[in-house]
Amino acid sequence: MRTKHEALEQFLGDVDEQIAYQPMHSTINEELRGHIEDKAEMYMDFGLAEEEAFHRAVRDMGDPSALGASLNEKHHLRIAKPLLGLILTLTLLGIVGNIEDGGLYQLFDSLYFVWGIAVLLVIMWRGYPMLLKYTDVILKILVLCCLGMSVLPLMTRLFNGDWFTHHFLSIYSVSVRYGVLQLSIPLMAVLLYRNRRNGIKSICIVFAYEALMIFLAMATYVIDYAYVPIVTLLVSCTGIIIYMIVKEYLAVSEIKGTLVTILGTATVFLLFIFMDGSNFINNMQMFVNPGAKASVQTAWDDSYNNVLIQDLLGKAELFGEVQLSEEELIRYSTSQWYYEDGEGNWNNGGEGWMSLEKYTAYKMQFADSLELEDILPQHYLNNYRIAYWILKYGLIPALLPVLLILATKIVILMTAWKIRNRLGRLTALSGAFAFFVQNLFYFLGNFGFQFGQFGNLPFVSEGLVSITGTMIMAGLILSAYRFDTVIKEIS
Amino acid sequence: MDKKMMAMGATMLVLKLLEEEDLYGYQIIRKLEERSNSVFSLKEGTLYPILHGLEEQDAVESYEKTTETGRIRKYYHLTKKGKKLLEEKKKEWDAYEKAIHDVMGGVSFAY
Numbered sequence: 209m210r211t212k213h214e215a216l217e218q219f220l221g222d223v224d225e226q227i228a229y230q231p232m233h234s235t236i237n238e239e240l241r242g243h244i245e246d247k248a249e250m251y252m253d254f255g256l257a258e259e260e261a262f263h264r265a266v267r268d269m270g271d272p273s274a275l276g277a278s279l280n281e282k283h284h285l286r287i288a289k290p291l292l293g294l295i296l297t298l299t300l301l302g303i304v305g306n307i308e309d310g311g312l313y314q315l316f317d318s319l320y321f322v323w324g325i326a327v328l329l330v331i332m333w334r335g336y337p338m339l340l341k342y343t344d345v346i347l348k349i350l351v352l353c354c355l356g357m358s359v360l361p362l363m364t365r366l367f368n369g370d371w372f373t374h375h376f377l378s379i380y381s382v383s384v385r386y387g388v389l390q391l392s393i394p395l396m397a398v399l400l401y402r403n404r405r406n407g408i409k410s411i412c413i414v415f416a417y418e419a420l421m422i423f424l425a426m427a428t429y430v431i432d433y434a435y436v437p438i439v440t441l442l443v444s445c446t447g448i449i450i451y452m453i454v455k456e457y458l459a460v461s462e463i464k465g466t467l468v469t470i471l472g473t474a475t476v477f478l479l480f481i482f483m484d485g486s487n488f489i490n491n492m493q494m495f496v497n498p499g500a501k502a503s504v505q506t507a508w509d510d511s512y513n514n515v516l517i518q519d520l521l522g523k524a525e526l527f528g529e530v531q532l533s534e535e536e537l538i539r540y541s542t543s544q545w546y547y548e549d550g551e552g553n554w555n556n557g558g559e560g561w562m563s564l565e566k567y568t569a570y571k572m573q574f575a576d577s578l579e580l581e582d583i584l585p586q587h588y589l590n591n592y593r594i595a596y597w598i599l600k601y602g603l604i605p606a607l608l609p610v611l612l613i614l615a616t617k618i619v620i621l622m623t624a625w626k627i628r629n630r631l632g633r634l635t636a637l638s639g640a641f642a643f644f645v646q647n648l649f650y651f652l653g654n655f656g657f658q659f660g661q662f663g664n665l666p667f668v669s670e671g672l673v674s675i676t677g678t679m680i681m682a683g684l685i686l687s688a689y690r691f692d693t694v695i696k697e698i699s
Numbered sequence: 700m701d702k703k704m705m706a707m708g709a710t711m712l713v714l715k716l717l718e719e720e721d722l723y724g725y726q727i728i729r730k731l732e733e734r735s736n737s738v739f740s741l742k743e744g745t746l747y748p749i750l751h752g753l754e755e756q757d758a759v760e761s762y763e764k765t766t767e768t769g770r771i772r773k774y775y776h777l778t779k780k781g782k783k784l785l786e787e788k789k790k791e792w793d794a795y796e797k798a799i800h801d802v803m804g805g806v807s808f809a810y
Contacts, residue, residue: 238771238773239724239747239773240743240747242723242724242725242770242771242772242773243723243724243725243743245770246725246770247725268742268743269743269744270742270743270744271744274744275743275744275747275748278744278747278748279747279748279751281748282748282751282752282754282755283751628755628756628757693755
């Protein structure tokens with residue numbers, strides 16, 4: 209006859225065999241072991257010997273395989289297939305768009321997307337538990353990255369670094385900062401949740417982090433590139449805080465918490481405006497009223513791009529490519545349509561480093577075989593995916609990818625909502641908020657309302673750093689969903 | 700009784716017991732037997748999947764307590780969502796009971 213120990217362990221082992229997610233074994237075993245011990249104790253109270261009592265208690269538990277299989281149904285890892293499918297479809301759209309831009313020359317850039325898919329799958333596989341385990345370490349790395357990316361350009365300036373080095377390092381730091389700011393969002397969600405019992409203090413930590421990021425971003429020459437990620441960080445974090453207040457996760461009253469959040473967001477935003485000064489005002493003018501600023505700039509100016517894209521979109525067809533005569537193509541290519549025929553005022557009437565005549569003459573060299581792609585804003589097709597689809601294929605066909613993009617964002621939100629674990633849902637929601645803000649600014653830019661420098665269109669228009677950040681965030685959402693039924697809520 | 704109604708009944712009874720106090724698995728089985736004079740005897744193989752399913756639905760929350768002898772017990776606590784679920788289950792059960800009564804209880808006459 210087996211000993212009581214053997215009978216118990218064999219029963220638990222048989223239950224475990226049916227439960228696919230191994231880390232759940234110990235939790236389930238503990239509960240069942242306690243139950244068997246309690247029941248054996250009851251039998252002993254009725255006068256049975258210990259061995260017999262244990263054997264009966266184990267037998268009363270029923271078939272271990274059936275019990276294990278039933279428990280496995282409640283604790284298996286899940287895959288958010290609709291979301292994963294949509295992300296992969298959009299990524300494919302990104303690769304097609306990339307190749308469409310520049311044929312095989314762009315094939316190398318398409319490797320970014322392949323890298324992105326690899327990142328997505330790895331993060332989906334283990335990302336969420338890793339985020340929970342190494343939150344503090346990741347936060348330190350992100351702050352150090354931002355610090356480094358701000359200090360390097362400053363050093364070159366202080367030690368008489370030449371213009372190129374200074375600008376090169378600034379631009380290089382911009383990309384890294386973009387990724388750091390993206391990843392700060394889910395990280396802030398975890399940090400806020402872990403410190404939720406500290407109420408107001410935990411909210412203030414988030415605002416302090418935002419202020420630090422803004423301060424570090426100001427140390428570089430090309431602050432405009434940080435506009436979209438900074439605003440994405442601000443809006444997403446505010447969204448997370450408000451959600452936590454409404455759900456009563458934070459140890460603070462609804463009124464007090466909301467007031468502090470509004471005040472904190474406004475303060476950080478004002479700090480951002482104050483530190484960036486006149487640059488911010490110029491950018492806002494370009495964003496809200498691009499025509500006014502474009503009139504004093506050149507064809508290289510981003511506000512000129514805004515005016516150009518708005519004008520071209522006004523000519524879009526319902527189906528098919530926008531119809532432009534040869535003459536119109538030339539006028540658009542040389543920017544004469546605006547600076548001679550329209551309201552534009554090249555260099556505010558001055559010569560600048562290149563006159564309109566010289567610029568026109570330069571562009572006329574290519575006037576023989578002009579196509580739509582040649583007149584679009586400075587060939588930044590990566591930034592104008594949606595506008596390009598509309599102008600190239602017509603408004604109705606362009607609706608298809610746009611609807612696909614919007615559907616993905618809705619499915620992201622729905623997936624986040626399905627996560628029952630509070631921290632898991634919060635992490636996923638933070639990513640969903642970030643994607644919504646990034647999309648909003650990209651869409652606005654495509655209709656001629658560019659805010660700062662162009663950001664990314666998640667999964668579709670990406671660079672190496674941004675796609676890494678995007679896929680990590682998407683992977684975290686998928687991962688939080690995947691581990692939802694097996695990771696216990698942190699109390 | 701069909702399986703669906705049995706499962707619904709068992710879930711409802713578990714929720715009802717948890718409405719009164721936080722309990723661990725073994726206690727739930729014992730309480731149910733005591734309260735029903737041993738008419739209802741919930742099997743372990745039925746109880747634990749129900750409890751874990753309710754936890755997955757956020758209808759119950761669990762926490763651990765260690766006894767004086769060092770045994771760790773997992774207690775279940777009914778949440779707001781669980782209270783709503785109990786109300787729904789009661790309504791479903793009442794409708795089922797009424798249907799049985801209507802069929803088995805004879806004919807009602809209109810005057």
